[in-house]
Amino acid sequence: MTENLRPFLRHRLFWPLAILVALLLLNLVFTDHFFNVEIKDGHLYGSLIDIVRFGAPLILVALGMTLVIATSGIDLSVGSVVAISGALACLQISDLRDQNSVGGVMGAVGIALALSLVLGAWNGLLVAGVGIQPIIATLILMVAGRGLAQLITDGQIITINSSPYKLIGGGYWLTLPFGIIIVLAVLALTAFLTRRLALGMLIESVGGNAKASRLAGIRARGVILTVYTFCGLCAGIAGLMISSNVSSADGNNAGLWIELDAILAVVMGGTSLSGGRFSLGGTVIGALIIQTLTTTIYSIGVPPETTLLFKALVVTIVCLIQSPAFRAKVFHRRRRRPAGAPPVAEEKVRVTA
Amino acid sequence: MTIATVLGSSPVPRKYVPVLVTAALFAAMFVVGGIRYEGLATGQVILNVFIDNAFLLVVAVGMTFVILTGGIDLSVGSVVALSTMVAATLLKQGWSPWAVMVLVVLIGSVLGLGMGAIIHYFEIQPFIVTLAGMFLARGLCYTIGTASIPIDDPTFTAFAQTQINFGDMWISPSVVIAVVVVAVAAYALHYTRLGRNVYATGGNEQSALLMGLPVARTKIAVYTISGFCSALGGLLLSFYMLSGYGLHAVGMELDAIAAVVIGGTLLTGGTGYLLGTVLGVLVLGLIQTIISFDGTLSSWWTRIVIGLLLFVFILMQRLITARRR
């Protein structure tokens, strides 16, 4: 390969991206016109658009999760928050006299998001304030939250008929699905906060070495609280999207297992579960890989019984290809060491003892 | 009983305080539950918690090893399901029950070994590898069959329905198996090199490597142990349910992780005791028992109350241990 390709190959997002592209190409083999994007009724329409549209909630949740994981935490409760926020919004809207009133819908959305913030902050409080291990602190809300969501919906599926609400997850704006716009906005905001402002560095520092961060004067508790609150907010928005997309709130099933997918997306995107360095772009690609995989399964007609085998296969291949150690061992290249980059040692040593 | 022996032995070092606090809280919860609900404060109820959670206990033991090295194993629930499925299918085809048991345990261990090897040699995060393992095992279940397969083999039925009586209380053979597993594992963790290497690897993997410890072997071993325990847990579950089913034990990995962590083991590795895991399982079981003794909670209140009880428990545990420091 030529010299100027090198830095591109070295980039840490290269392999995830390559895998995403490979998955998309795989689809082309099975579905003609997979890459076609047309304009139907003034909307962009096509499989590629669908992947982003359906992946939008996952991307959102995974973005929040990325920051949480960067502080070496984890948030299992996102699925429950998704359910709660959707349920609350739909409940409010179903109580409106005019479900199409923009003001009413905005109010409902506001209340739902406010609650998501509170729930996120609750997690943050348990982790940062009380000092409970993140996995167990968020497990509490994961279990109780689903109950709360069902309490809100009274165990039923609340169906609404509100066109302003529908816009959030199922609507279009300037031919683009509105969900994609929201994702772009949140992504931009997150990138701004973490990369333009200094939040990102503080998060990475807290995740990389909490003790040292405290001694460097970082308000670690504040950072952790912020991050969990933000994660709650992201999950809340995702909840609105999911419920808006089907115009109904399902307390039991909305966002079920989304935490696993979100964590998987984060990890595939190159952020380590042990905290520290994080990559927002990687997370987005990770989430897109997962969504593409799901779509692929539907479109190439993998039977439901073998779906999971297929998933296992793809995830394994993805991880192996991404692993530098695997590439080095299999393609007979230089071995890498856990410590990081290997110092190239060229020497002749004679030890006589 | 296990708690009492620890309490009895010489002055308590500080490192045991969290476990003791957990034990005390568990006892308190039992007493409060007993006052609140008639018939709860009997020995049999405690034994029932063991009977109903023997399989979880075994799975959690394996998980403890993994978490102590700072890893995680998400595949356990699926391996449990796969084990029930394989056992049921083979028994239906007329295999000898003992051969089935050996094979099931072998499959679980090999799966664990494979995952451990990938995690170590290709340096991939355990979370993803075991998640793939989770998909794989569950997927294999469905490929074997989507329906539930009954088990009517006499040996399995005997394991399922034998009651070991003492006085007017009883336990199932599974409880005996689980207790043996716990005892062996506790011995291994405390008194063998493998066990200490597990703690060292979890404390600081890089240092353990530089100290010349067999980190590779240890890491692979813990995933193999976890696979073994999951498979054994799967067998106990097939005794318990007398059926094989692809949807068995959905989400059990979370229960197992929760039990381990409630028991005071740090997810970052290196700190924790097996006794804590046992207590964690008991706490989860007791919460469930209290809920079903209450019997007035609707489905969603059930979840909320489980969450609340968990919260109160963890909070108390945290506050008391923090103050003791």
Next chain:
Amino acid sequence: GCGSGSGGTDSAGTSGSGDKKIVMGFAQVGAESGWRTANTKSIQESAKEAGIELKFSDAQQKQENQIKAIRSYIQQKVSVIAFSPVVESGWDTILKEAKNAKIPVILTDRAVDSPDKSLYKTFLGSDFVEEGKKAGQWLVDQYKDSKDPVNIVQLEGTTGSAPANDRKAGFEQVVTDPKFKVIASQTGDFTRAKGKEVMEAFLKANPKIDVLYAHNDDMALGAIEAIEGAGKVPGKDIKIISVDAVHDGMQALADGKINYIVECSPLLGPQLMDLTKKVLAGEEVPARVVTEETAFTQEQAKQALPERKY
């Protein structure tokens, strides 16, 4: 029996229900769908009406949790145990324990496959295979004059779950003519969101779909949105058959967006309480009580809709 050494008399069940309050332990599967919630409500309400004290527990879709709950009911010496088995197999041990404790057991919703029929008194519930058959039969009738191939897509329930397995099997038993082709079949996990997502992918991958068979109303409702999003008319361009007949589904049926719904009634409560009283009074009950269920066409739906509560 266990635990009875000090208690003296055995369980209250056999001594007649007139003077003693009946305590029923009910181990519900979970609250995984609106259907299930309606089922729970029906049982709770009719228990109150019948003056039966209900001990209710929710297993969150896990068989082991149901077993645990039943074991604790035995411990609490309730008069009767009722439950909706998550799956058919694996109940012998716990049912034997109940039998030893002389507590009668009533199954609701689905049967267990235990060869020993004495373990439970009776079984009250729907027949999922029958539901699949009804759905298939309607399809066969609709297309009996047509020679053209009919492209069917299927939205299955949660992989491995009994309704999904049986509704699929029943449907396949009836729809045998080679002109019917199931061109795609995928699980939608019984939810609207998944139903919509899967249907969108089906629509992209298959240009010509004639019929959609959804294992429950929720998935059908999700799929309708996908079909509308693709610029097609649900109920006309693509015919839709589904199962359950919950309120929203009936509404869509009445609106012409669904073509046929097979009912699966959750309102088992009154029948269950009747059976309970009979069992405790020592009366003979049939070993199998099928709930009264029908199926709805679009016209029937319009009439039935106003009374639909769940």
Next chain:
Amino acid sequence: MKALDGVDFRLLPGEVHALMGENGAGKSTLIKVLTGVYDIDAGEIELEGRQVAFSSPLAAQQAGISTVYQEVNLCPNLSVAENIFIGREPRRLGRIRWKEMRRRAAELLGRLDLDIDVAAPLSAYSLAVQQMVAIARAVDIDARVLILDEPTSSLDASEVAQLFRVMRRLKEQGIAILFVSHFLDQIYEIADRMTILRNGRLVGEHLTSELSQVDLVGKMIGRELADLERLEGRPPAREGARLVEADGLGRTGAIEPFTLTIHQGEVVGLAGLLGSGRTEIARLLFGADHAGTGTLRIDGEPVNLRSPRAAIHRKFAFCSENRREEGLVPDLTVRENIVLALQAARGWTRPIPRRRQDELVGKYITALNIRPAAPELPVRNLSGGNQQKVLLARWLILEPRLLILDEPTRGIDVGAKAEIQRLVAELSDGGMAVLFISAELEEVLRLSHKVAVLRDRRLVAEVENDERLTTDALTETIASGGAS
């Protein structure tokens, strides 16, 4: 990047061989290559004439090479005894004999004059104690080659003497010892021969007796270091205002109540033995630990420092002795590590402009001679001494009023050490107060205006640093507990 380039090196039985070089010269890398931590790209290793290739530290250890790596590489969660014996625990029938293990551990540490509870977790002890434990582990392993990478960096004179006694005994037994240290006096005391590295290349091999200190330094840094000893007597401190007054400040179990005043522009040294409580004082003054008793006044006003953040707000800075655990964030780059405290003080909403960052970082990379001078390199890839400089730079850019330095020259080479000392002197002349902690008494004496002496976690004496104060006098004061 090449860390080592064609280095030939031999180690003979029964000798102490010093490996010399500046920070980042490649000493630690050579050791890691020798012991199988890194793979070799070219060249070979022979052990007793046989060619060997170690795939892991375990293999090296089994072949008879016992190593103390530069950073303390032990498991903080395990007990002291276990850290010494793990991997070779005394066993009977496969069962670990805990009692026996603890007994032997206590005995072994006793030989190094360390009397601590071996059942307590390692993390309960200060870094210096951990370093001693690591040494104990290495010397107890029955080896033919013993490698010690900066084992003495935070030990004081008496511990070093203990270590040297053990090393001489091992040497007599015919064991080959490879020793790395930046303390030239130590090298000349113990080493027979030395190999000098510069920028990953071999500069030469010499007998210690044939090479003068000045020549050695010249070979190490590639130029003459004329002004190494320039910093002789300290000018008396100008009478500054009182900055910090600690009155009866203390914390149970850590440090008895003490009274200490630090003026502006004053350098106060802390002297004491291992675990005497120097670090504890520093932590209390910085708000890293909460004081149980006493009051703290800053500029005459009583304050309650709740967190390091509050201290930083008052322009205090604390450079921890434990750079790995409490100092650096290994994943972050050199630049990020340097600006971290400044950024934290400004809050995350006010990022330091990138240009300003580069400027600041560039300035200190040059001033402290951090190598490689690559601000975007993850700090974990730097050599130990350079990491220490990065940590120092972090606090210097804050331009603090009180700079607390806990073993700031740990692992830093001679040239850089002089540089840092000069910097400290300069800053204090500019009005900055400094609390200086070092195991090296000469250093303390050279810099401070006043020395506070600690013993058994009590501040026992305060001595003005005038002409008459010598290291011997100070040692005497420490030993006698301030009675003289």
